[in-house]
Amino acid sequence: MPSPARVPRRLSFLPFRGSVAVAEGLLTWAMLHGPAWRRLLPDVYVHRDGHRPDDHRMWCEAVALRLPAGAAVAGRSAAYLWGADLLPRDAPVTVLLPRAARMRPHPRVHLVRSVLPDVDRTRFAGLPVTTALRTAFDLGRQGPRVDALVAVEALLHRRVVKLPALRAYAAAHPGWPGGALLREVLALAEPLSESPMETRLRLLLLDAGLGPLTAQHDVRDARGRFVARVDLAWPALRVAVEYDGDHHRERAHFRQDVARLNALRAAGWLVLRFTADDVLRHPRATVALVRQALTERATTPVAR
Structure with missing residues (x-):
């Protein structure tokens, strides 16, 4: 043998x-x-x-070996390397090419041509990549609006980008394509948003005219003791809205959630919980439930 x-x-x-x-x-x-x-x-x-066909990092490493001078992994691929996973595993690797550079097209590579000065390129884990700031700037200019906001908030949440720095960068680069969208995204951006679905839920409620609302609000009881942190809140009305991901279905999380919800109720809070299906497939019903809760609390406030 x-x-x-x-x-x-x-x-x-x-x-x-x-x-x-x-x-x-x-x-x-x-x-x-x-x-x-x-x-x-x-x-x-x-x-x-x-060989890990669904591992985007492997494909980034492979594509990086073919990059011409001055090019970099960019867009959602760069966001993935910076810790913000915004793409399916079979997505092609986005590459930003300086206008004079040449690279052969390939189904696993998405080529984008743009100005790419040295200051906007760096190396992350050995790979040439757009800086986190340039990555956020690029993704914030790419619609749809909700996807642009999700991308920017994901990078803000990872703390690889700070909102004042991104606003300053955008102001220093007027006239770029998608600038109007980016300005709207920066006006809406919430660094405290903890997940893409939380961002989508918040934007749904804001677009329905149910703002202003507070993200990641700390609820305290009458004695000032910490009770819980809720995803989205109207503190004056003591109404909270939360997004429930799959992890909430696990037995340990379920028991913790029950105790947490009971504590919030004892503190006088009304908590509405929504899933991805509620946000993506039944947005009108979701908005209607929240609107009804806010209206009821506004007309019959809970005694403090």
Whole structure:
């Protein structure tokens, strides 16, 4: 029985240029055409044990090996590297190319041409990427409006971008495409928003005229003791709205949620909870429920 082929350590899990590996005597072209290796892009390979088809980071690493000088991973791919996961795993890698640069199109690569000065490029985990500030600036200019707001707030929540710095950057770059959308996004942006669905829920309520509201509000009882933090609140009316993700269905979270809701009720708060289905498929019903709760509390306030 033949022994398995030896895998050079430096090629065991990360993508690499096949021509470089062959030139350095680590592999032969015949080996690369064998079952141990997967071809990702022209001249870019990875060992089968490191092949993770749904891992966007692997594809970013592969594409980075093909980037011309001055280019960078950008857009939602850059946001992913900065810690804000906004894309499906099968999404192509977004690349920002300086106008004079050339790169061959590929189904796994989404090419965008734009001005890209050195100050807007950096390296993150060894990969050339647009800075977090430039990434937020670019995503905030790309519609639809809710997606632009989700992207900006996700980066703000990761604390890789600060809202005053983004506003200053936008003011220093007038006339760029999507500037009007970005200004609207910056006026709405809430750094305390903790998830994309929370952002979508908040925007739904604001667009329905149910603002102003407070994000991540700390509820305290009559003695000033902390009770809970709620996603969205109208403190004067003691009404809260929360987004429930899948983790709330776990048994431990369910028990904690019951105790938390009881404590909020004892403090005089009315809490409405919504799921992704409520926000995305039944927005009118969601708005109607919140509007009704606010109207009832405004006309029959709870005794303090």
